[in-house]
Amino acid sequence: MKALVYQGVESLVYGDMPDVIPQDDEQLIKVEAVGICGSDMHAYLGHDERRPAPLILGHEAAGTIQGGKNDGMRVTVNPLVTCQVCPACKAGRENLCSKRQIISMMPRQGAFAQYIGMPMRNLVEVPAHVALGKAALAEPLAVSWHAVRLALEALHPSMERRALVIGGGAIGLAAALALRAMDVNDVVIVEPDEKRCAFLANSCDQVAVHSTTKSFPIVIDAVGYGVTRASASAMVEPGGVIAHVGLGDDAHGLDVRRATLQEITFIGTYTYTATDFRDTATALFEGRLGALDWTQTRPLCDGATAFSDLRSGRVAAPKIILDPWA
Secondary structure (H helix, E strand, C coil): EEEEEEECEEEEEEEEEECCCCCEEEEEEEEEEEEHHHHHHHHHHCCCCCCCCECCCEEEEEEECCCCCCCCCEEEECCEECCCCCHHHHCCCCCEEEEEECCCCECCCCCCCEEEEEHHHHHEECCCCHHHHHHCCCCHHHHCCCCCCHHHHHHHCCCEEEEEECCCCHHHHHHHHHHHHCCCCCEEEEEECHHHHHHHHCCCCCCCCCCCEEEEEEEEEECCHHHHHHHHHHEEEEEEEEECCCCCCCCCCCHHHHHHHCCCCEEEEECCCCHEEEEHHHHHHHHCCCCCCEEEEHHHHHHHHHHHHHHHCCCCCCCCEEEECC
């Protein structure tokens, strides 16, 4: 099969790889759409020791089951594989499973390829009216859905349901969409990049600004750098909630003194539960997360150029989808 393989810092090579042989509990999936995630970019830049070269990256996938009783079923893929038997899994918190694995991270190869193998429990059937390019967005949308759900559960009932999202990439935009789907209608995205900010406002129906001096009960940090943690600390209202999604760096930034004196709740969030993923997919299929027309599609064989364009800021769209068969 053909695949896009990470070979080292800023090096991706498209070529032949061994065919996928599904395990006994897995389905063979023909990948028809796979998104480029921020974590893929971190690996591409050599910033993720969990993703050593050589490795097939990519975990935001949708496609069609090949063979067996489910042959031809269109599915979107939950890439998080868990043990199903540990206390976390039994409690419905599969994302905290001590044995969790995710495709695109060793020991599991990713979905920048023509085929992958995944357990049936990780697949959600996609209705005929939903394009697989949109179905592939279920994964990044689920990341933000999980973060927003946790933030709203932690918010004191006396506080207003207003939110600030730091970062207008796919996760930030997905957070804004999830907030709206959960009846938080006063949402502002802060995005310093001029092209992306304009795209969010003009093409995604979002309130997007370069900066703000307002404070908010809910702040979603969808970037995860020291400077954005500092911004989140400064802009959250007393008694409010910060949900931290991004994994940009581990630099200082969180104002622990202010968080203590003002009883600010800080929540680290990672991926999603199986229920979050399915709830997100349902919301996507029902159109509750908007038109989802803010992506750009390119052939997988041009994936190296796509990464380079993202690296240099030449892409305004929050998400690039790669097509392994184009």
